[in-house]
Amino acid sequence: MAIQSTDKFETLAIHAGASQDNHGSVIEPISLSTTFAQTAPGKPIGVYEYSRSSNPNRKSLEDAIAVLEKGKYGLAFSSGSATTGVILQSLPQGSHAISIGDVYGGTHRYFTKVANAHGVETDFTNNLIEDLPKLVKENTKLVWIESPTNPTLTVTDIALVSKTVKAINKDIILVVDNTFLSPYLSNPLTLGADIVVHSGTKYINGHSDVVIGVLAVNDEALYERLSFLQNAIGAIPSPFDSWLAHRGLKTLHLRVQRASESALKIAEFLNKNENVLAVNYPGLESHPNREIVKKQHRNGLGGGMISFRIKGGADAADKFTSQTRLFALAESLGGIESLISVPPKMTHAGIPKEQREASGVYDDLIRVSVGIEDVDDLIADLEQAFK
Ligand SMILES: *Cc1c(COP(=O)(O)O)cnc(C)c1O
Numbered sequence: 001m002a003i004q005s006t007d008k009f010e011t012l013a014i015h016a017g018a019s020q021d022n023h024g025s026v027i028e029p030i031s032l033s034t035t036f037a038q039t040a041p042g043k044p045i046g047v048y049e050y051s052r053s054s055n056p057n058r059k060s061l062e063d064a065i066a067v068l069e070k071g072k073y074g075l076a077f078s079s080g081s082a083t084t085g086v087i088l089q090s091l092p093q094g095s096h097a098i099s100i101g102d103v104y105g106g107t108h109r110y111f112t113k114v115a116n117a118h119g120v121e122t123d124f125t126n127n128l129i130e131d132l133p134k135l136v137k138e139n140t141k142l143v144w145i146e147s148p149t150n151p152t153l154t155v156t157d158i159a160l161v162s163k164t165v166k167a168i169n170k171d172i173i174l175v176v177d178n179t180f181l182s183p184y185l186s187n188p189l190t191l192g193a194d195i196v197v198h199s200g201t202k203y204i205n206g207h208s209d210v211v212i213g214v215l216a217v218n219d220e221a222l223y224e225r226l227s228f229l230q231n232a233i234g235a236i237p238s239p240f241d242s243w244l245a246h247r248g249l250k251t252l253h254l255r256v257q258r259a260s261e262s263a264l265k266i267a268e269f270l271n272k273n274e275n276v277l278a279v280n281y282p283g284l285e286s287h288p289n290r291e292i293v294k295k296q297h298r299n300g301l302g303g304g305m306i307s308f309r310i311k312g313g314a315d316a317a318d319k320f321t322s323q324t325r326l327f328a329l330a331e332s333l334g335g336i337e338s339l340i341s342v343p344p345k346m347t348h349a350g351i352p353k354e355q356r357e358a359s360g361v362y363d364d365l366i367r368v369s370v371g372i373e374d375v376d377d378l379i380a381d382l383e384q385a386f387k
Pocket of ligand 1: 079080081082104106107146150177179198200201202211213
């Protein structure tokens with residue numbers, strides 16, 4: 001069942017990374033074997049030798065990710081963080097990197113507490129376009145962005161960053177963490193990124209039951225380098241997790257479309273609510289980066305993530321998030337179920353208050369991951385929590 005270049009996203013999500021068995025299985029079997037027989041020394045029967053190096057289920061997921069991200073090659077890892085680790089590990093000793101300031105906490109931690117051990121120094125800025133010319137050094141090898149950011153949902157113009165970076169030095173690698181949007185809403189490789197990464201734990205798997213990471217690239221040499229490290233470091237996903245994530249991926253378009261539609265209604269509800277100080281949602285016309293969203297996201301959709309400031313400070317945020325019936329109070333995002341969290345006390349608790357507030361993470365900030373339940377039920381739940 002070969003896909004063709006005219007197939008739309010919805011068709012590709014179902015059929016890309018097709019079953020690789022010999023029985024015509026419509027859904028791919030899970031291939032647990034760690035090793036694969038050879039007919040003579042060094043002559044495997046098929047393409048597989050040893051499951052760390054490659055495995056049918058992982059390969060199918062990787063192929064599907066490459067297709068959906070409009071790239072040539074995909075790679076899967078044991079977590080989003082392992083994906084980040086492998087990319088940063090690929091930098092030569094003593095490299096310089098530039099990252100947006102409000103990156104995912106674990107990415108910040110990898111830059112400052114792990115990559116620094118092999119001499120990688122990183123500058124962080126929330127004013128990337130303006131600061132790039134000042135920050136780029138002779139040894140700058142990589143620029144890292146995340147759009148929208150967590151939890152304040154700032155959107156970065158990826159094409160403009162790419163143009164700016166490549167004008168300074170075309171060999172600098174631009175990495176985009178596309179976790180918050182998923183390949184359904186945005187394809188950074190088509191906007192000039194060299195590597196797109198995902199915590200597949202979120203929208204790609206989509207059912208809050210697998211921790212996994214993926215990336216896609218176009219450049220063959222870059223693929224070879226990252227694929228070498230995938231095998232050499234060995235932070236790979238299991239066949240079962242690869243299979244589950246691939247199964248989740250097949251409904252990505254339905255889930256993200258519904259989450260985006262519901263999130264817009266919820267953001268509008270919050271925007272009108274007298275208990276709310278401010279709403280951050282890229283789907284709202286009032287979002288400061290709305291023009292970028294319109295050109296960068298499919299149909300200008302805002303995705304499933306919202307954050308808002310509640311009146312009454314930290315106490316109100318605590319009370320509100322303990323009162324919801326359907327929104328579970330938990331970290332993470334991108335699943336079928338709705339989640340709610342208080343970033344200053346949960347995901348962002350480790351960042352000093354002043355630094356946190358400088359990027360908009362106030363004590364009264366609440367983050368919502370909108371699931372695919374009935375939107376009226378979700379709004380009613382928020383309404384009763386406000387009361
Ligand atoms: C969760 C997350 C990660 C880390 O992924 P894990 O799968 O938890 O290791 C990286 N980036 C973003 C934006 C995330 O939300």
